[in-house]
Amino acid sequence: MLISENLHMLLSVLADGRFHSGTALAQLLNVSRSAVWKQLQSLAELGLEFNAVSGKGYKLEQPLQLLDQSQIEANLTPAARALLHQIEIHSVISSTNTYLLDLAKKTQVSGWVCLAEYQTAGKGRRGRTWVSPFGHNIYLSILWCYQDGPAAIAGLSLAVGVAVVRALQQMGVDDVGLKWPNDIYWKERKLAGILIEVSGESSGPCHAVIGLGMNLYLPPQQAEVIDQAWVDLQQILGEQVMLQRNLWVAALLNQLLPVIADFENQSLPEYLQEWRSFDCMLGKQVTIFIGQQRFDGVVKGIDDQGLLLLADATGQLRAFASGEVSFRTV
Incomplete structure (x- = not known):
């Protein structure tokens, strides 16, 4: 979706996390209050949650700091x-x-x-x-x-x-x-x-x-x-x-x-x-997936080329250049 100039202005005002009345927002955007409500409805598409309270107006669930x-x-x-x-x-x-x-x-x-x-x-x-x-x-x-x-x-x-x-x-x-x-x-x-x-x-x-x-x-x-x-x-x-x-x-x-x-x-x-x-996997039981293949073992760190070292149940050490690694609950 595209963000209109009005919606961006609305977000800039609501970013402080405080209540703003529908009347004040309508005056700022030079639109009707129903148009403000329509703009607010589009916030959900952006993953933003807002509160509407009679007599107070509208506020974002969480304050924001827009990138500057x-x-x-x-x-x-x-x-x-x-x-x-x-x-x-x-x-x-x-x-x-x-x-x-x-x-x-x-x-x-x-x-x-x-x-x-x-x-x-x-x-x-x-x-x-x-x-x-x-x-x-x-x-x-x-x-x-x-x-x-x-x-x-x-x-x-x-x-x-x-x-x-x-x-x-x-x-x-x-x-x-x-x-x-x-x-x-x-x-x-x-x-x-x-x-x-x-x-x-x-x-x-x-x-x-x-x-x-x-x-x-x-x-x-x-x-x-x-x-x-x-x-x-x-x-x-x-x-x-x-x-x-x-x-x-x-x-x-x-x-x-x-x-x-x-x-x-x-x-x-x-x-x-x-x-x-900083290695948080060292000594942990993990599972490595490469395509349809699965390898279980204990992480022994990384080698000098940055490959992951995994010891299997027999103690055999194997190096992996890539793969999807999941922690395993023991």
């Missing part, structure tokens, strides 16, 4: 700012990753950042949909051009995971873990996910789009479709998180941009020890 480029850039470090080419903020987009993959066909630029308030087709790993209610979470993708081909950036998702954990710790989140190959967990519940998509020549220049989805607040109704244990930052840090969204984006970019920019030069070994210190 100037606020984000004001909180960037000089190092991150130097690596940033451009920030694009979309009210509605199919997927921030898809947008930058299309852009990569037209440009060799690195440091292009795409953010969205709402994704109609947010992408998770293996074709899953990423739940993307309007204005609640962070949907962020970064485009970067690498000169030496996909092989030179093997393991990039592990380095990106380290960067995300650094940002979380800097913002006061403890007990963060990394689940191979690219999920960020908090006390065995998923907080964020990374999706890296690469296009270009096998032995020449290639583009990587590094996508990150992070839960700030997931409304219960929206979270019903999620089939795994999850958590959001509001549960961890409290309601103030929703009013710090631009600060969180800046904190992530401050860590992500230098890691992404330097990876081709530093490569995976620079991040392995730090990644291992």
Whole structure:
């Protein structure tokens, strides 16, 4: 769906989480009160819940901080700012990753950042949909051009995971873990996910789009479709998180941009020890699915190439380059 200018203005007013009368909203938008009601009805399509109380007016269930480029850039470090080419903020987009993959066909630029308030087709790993209610979470993708081909950036998702954990710790989140190959967990519940998509020549220049989805607040109704244990930052840090969204984006970019920019030069070994210190699967019973095949065992960490090491019931060690990993209740 498209967001009209009136609907965007309405959201900007209601973002404070306070009651606003129908009369005041109608005057602001220069429309009738029935037109205001019609606009409010469309909020449900964006995953937004609102309250209507006679004599008080309308308010959002949760206050929002809409994305603001100037606020984000004001909180960037000089190092991150130097690596940033451009920030694009979309009210509605199919997927921030898809947008930058299309852009990569037209440009060799690195440091292009795409953010969205709402994704109609947010992408998770293996074709899953990423739940993307309007204005609640962070949907962020970064485009970067690498000169030496996909092989030179093997393991990039592990380095990106380290960067995300650094940002979380800097913002006061403890007990963060990394689940191979690219999920960020908090006390065995998923907080964020990374999706890296690469296009270009096998032995020449290639583009990587590094996508990150992070839960700030997931409304219960929206979270019903999620089939795994999850958590959001509001549960961890409290309601103030929703009013710090631009600060969180800046904190992530401050860590992500230098890691992404330097990876081709530093490569995976620079991040392995730090990644291992956050490994939340080490010693856990897990199941790995590769296509129709299933492998059960105990995680023994990752090797120097970033492959997952799994010991089966006989103690035999096997390395996995990819696969869907599920914790197993014992």
